[in-house]
Amino acid sequence: MNGKERLILALDTPGTEEGLALLDRLKAPWMKVKVGPRLFALGGETFLRDLQERGHRVFLDLKLHDIPNTVAQAVEVYARWGLWALTVHTSGGETMMRRAREAAGTDLLLLGVTVLTSLDGPEWEAVHPGCSLERALSGRAALARESGLGGVVCSPRDLTLVREAAPGLVTVVPGIRLPGDGTQDQARVDTPAAAMGRGADYLVVGRSILGAADPQEAAERVLGSMEEGRA
Numbered sequence: 001m002n003g004k005e006r007l008i009l010a011l012d013t014p015g016t017e018e019g020l021a022l023l024d025r026l027k028a029p030w031m032k033v034k035v036g037p038r039l040f041a042l043g044g045e046t047f048l049r050d051l052q053e054r055g056h057r058v059f060l061d062l063k064l065h066d067i068p069n070t071v072a073q074a075v076e077v078y079a080r081w082g083l084w085a086l087t088v089h090t091s092g093g094e095t096m097m098r099r100a101r102e103a104a105g106t107d108l109l110l111l112g113v114t115v116l117t118s119l120d121g122p123e124w125e126a127v128h129p130g131c132s133l134e135r136a137l138s139g140r141a142a143l144a145r146e147s148g149l150g151g152v153v154c155s156p157r158d159l160t161l162v163r164e165a166a167p168g169l170v171t172v173v174p175g176i177r178l179p180g181d182g183t184q185d186q187a188r189v190d191t192p193a194a195a196m197g198r199g200a201d202y203l204v205v206g207r208s209i210l211g212a213a214d215p216q217e218a219a220e221r222v223l224g225s226m227e228e229g230r231a
């Protein structure tokens with residue numbers, strides 16, 4: 001797999017029109033595109049199809065987290081759309097993940113979000129009193145593997161731990177920043193080079209590209225840093 005195939009653009013634009021305009025500027029149909037709850041709410045299945053018609057492989061990121069039956073019912077619908085990947089949250093538990101796996105069939109990459117990259121320190125402690133972030137990461141990654149998921153989502157700093165706990169699972173890594181970029185609401189971030197150096201399979205990049213004066217140039221810089229990390 002080359003660097004380009006490993007880059008996922010988080011299309012977190014205000015609306016679908018802005019999202020499509022950005023993709024026109026980037027002229028990179030090889031780029032995988034991640035759609036989150038906002039653009040999915042605005043554009044639904046039609047928007048996902050628009051992206052696919054432009055040549056993009058689409059990652060629907062809804063981080064499903066509910067009782068097993070409810071999640072399985074939803075996944076069964078999303079699995080009809082020819083998506084590349086879909087997220088569920090590992091904190092939903094093993095039965096939820098297994099049912100999601102069964103409903104997803106064989107072609108959809110089902111990813112388990114381990115611990116959100118926005119959490120650490122006291123905020124983590126407040127939602128999981130007495131449980132270290134590291135323990136939760138290893139436990140959840142192992143559970144994702146036991147449940148039959150194809151991969152996990154984790155921060156670039158978690159990669160070593162997660163790859164040890166869930167060998168063989170695909171790792172999808174958000175919380176990526178180019179040197180000098182602000183972290184905004186993210187807590188556990190690192191550079192594309194550092195993430196690739198720790199063995200990431202795919203990187204998810206949003207604001208480092210979306211917020212750049214020249215998004216195409218920023219995407220090139222991300223790819224350059226990824227190459228550096230693999231060397």
Ligand SMILES: O=C(O)c1cc(=O)[nH]c(=O)n1[C@@H]1O[C@H](COP(=O)(O)O)[C@@H](O)[C@H]1O
Nearest residue numbers: 010061115116117153174175204205206207
């Ligand atoms: O599942 C995700 O993609 C995800 C998980 C996570 O723990 N943290 C995280 O930031 N993300 C997503 O990755 C993207 C990161 O965006 P930027 O911080 O702008 O690069 C956003 O679309 C988030 O929804």
